[in-house]
Amino acid sequence: MITKKKPEEIERLRKGGRILARILRETKEYAKPGMSTGDLEVYAHGLTLKYGVEPTLLGYHPVFADFPYPACMCISVNDTVQHGVPRDDEILADGDIINLDMSIGYEGMIVDSGITFGLGTITQREEELLKVTREALKEGIKAAKPGNRIGDISHAIETYIRRYGLGIVEDLAGHGVGYKNHEEPMIPNLGKAGTGPAIQVGHVYAIEPITTIGSPDVLYDDEGDGYSIFTADGSKSAHFEHTVVITEKGAEIMTQE
Structure with missing residues (x-):
């Protein structure tokens, strides 16, 4: 069931969203x-203590995993598409593409957001990867308005990314x-306009395009950390995510300062 959030709950989401944006920045x-x-x-964990919020990924146990997630943030580097588990032996270098993905709880309400950035100097194609994925998120958010359907968000994201020849990871999707941390509906990053559940005032979505420079196919680290997902061809990837609430005028972004 897709839930509608109450005005007082939405206000708590706004406040939590601003804090999450600050932590990511x-x-x-x-x-x-x-x-x-x-x-x-x-x-990042220290920042959750500083700002008095709950890191809701820490100890979260999704159905696909054998054990709860062991960190407060997913940190995915280069060909790690999503769910990268932070490690003391994973050392960052100039030219890395880094994705930070985090959920926090504020006064009982959860927001989810993610950013990707280049560390130091990156290539022109990598810059395009980041820009296109960021802009695809904006296109998806524009389509998230009353009268549209979830497929309209998916179609808007897919249409934008296809223009630039990037891979779209089909295995992963946005969500309520x-x-x-995860509620209905699922919001794929590709799909047919006019399909899926109706978008209604009070719905809260995490919209998150996930792209690759190469193949959209991915591999799962079942025998490693149990969470990381990699590009099948080793190409670099990007992910941007905002939590939005649907209003009569369209989608309001919660996870920004």
Whole structure:
């Protein structure tokens, strides 16, 4: 069931969303070559304590996993598409593409957001990867309005990304959010306009295009950390995500400062 959030709940989502945006920005600014992804995890966890929010990924146990997620943030580097588990032996270097993905709870309401950035100097094609994925998120958000359907969001994202020849990871999708980390509906990053559940005022969605420079196919690290997902061809990937609430005028972004 797709839930509608109450006005007072939406206000808590707004406040939590601003805090999450700040945590992501400050963690990005902290990242330097020579640090480990484990260092970034420790820093981000410290920010949750500083701002008085709950890191809701920490201890979260999705149905596909054998054990709960062991960190407060997913940190996915280069060909790690999503769900990268921070490690002390994963050292960042100039030219890396880094994705930070995090959910937090604020006064009982959960928001979810993600950013991707280049560390130091990256190639022109990698810059395009980041720009196109960021803009595809904007296109999806524009389509998230009353009178449209979930397929309209999917179609808008897919149409934009296809123009630039990037891969679209079909295995991963956006979702509802608010009371839990993941709620209905699922929001694929490709699809047919005019299909799927109706978008209604009060719905809260996490919209998140996920792209690759090469093949859209992915591999799962079942025998490693149990969570990381990699591009099948080793190409670099990107992910941007916002939590939005549907209003009569369209989607309002919650996860920005």
